[in-house]
Amino acid sequence: MMAQYLEIKEAHRDALLFYRMGDFYELFFDDAVAAAEALDIALTKRGKHLGDDIPMCGVPVHSAEGYLLTLIRKGFRVAVCEQLEDPSEAKKRGSKAVVKRGVVRLVTPGTLTEEALLEARQNNFLASVSEVRGDAAISWVDISTGELRVMSCAPARFSPELSRLRPREVLVSESHGAIL
Numbered sequence: 090m091m092a093q094y095l096e097i098k099e100a101h102r103d104a105l106l107f108y109r110m111g112d113f114y115e116l117f118f119d120d121a122v123a124a125a126e127a128l129d130i131a132l133t134k135r136g137k138h139l140g141d142d143i144p145m146c147g148v149p150v151h152s153a154e155g156y157l158l159t160l161i162r163k164g165f166r167v168a169v170c171e172q173l174e175d176p177s178e179a180k181k182r183g184s185k186a187v188v189k190r191g192v193v194r195l196v197t198p199g200t201l202t203e204e205a206l207l208e209a210r211q212n213n214f215l216a217s218v219s220e221v222r223g224d225a226a227i228s229w230v231d232i233s234t235g236e237l238r239v240m241s242c243a244p245a246r247f248s249p250e251l252s253r254l255r256p257r258e259v260l261v262s263e264s265h266g267a268i269l
Contacts, residue, residue: 097168107168125146128159217259225247229254
């Protein structure tokens with residue numbers, strides 16, 4: 090199970106990994122330490138890896154949304170890893186078989202869609218910025234409503250326009266980082 094966790098975590102190093110274990114999402118290693126502190130929940134340990142205790146914490150699946158919101162508001166990204174098969178299917182492959190799991194969602198400030206996690210009467214914009222022929226190009230979307238807009242503006246207008254939009258998250262390619 091831990092080998093599977095490490096493989097999935099490797100693909101999502103920039104996010105806390107909510108790893109589904111039955112009725113809980115569990116976090117391990119540095120993710121567990123960071124989440125336990127941010128959520129003010131108990132940090133425990135689960136087994137050993139390379140001779141060291143593995144830090145662990147967890148949250149119940151039925152109340153995960155509140156914990157996700159707290160983590161997002163504190164600046165974390167969260168990769169939600171679900172069981173992709175029933176545990177009985179894994180048992181058919183043998184007693185040591187691990188349930189197939191995979192990341193089904195990456196939760197960031199700009200990708201929230203659950204009504205309970207959104208602020209009423211406010212857009213939840215995810216913006217993207219680029220440079221096109223010397224002008225700044227801004228696109229923004231509210232995934233929760235489907236609203237999508239695109240505009241270009243002179244570089245001097247870029248900051249005021251982005252401030253006016255108040256996006257929850259801004260995506261910038263490494264090649265266009267200078268426009269910020």
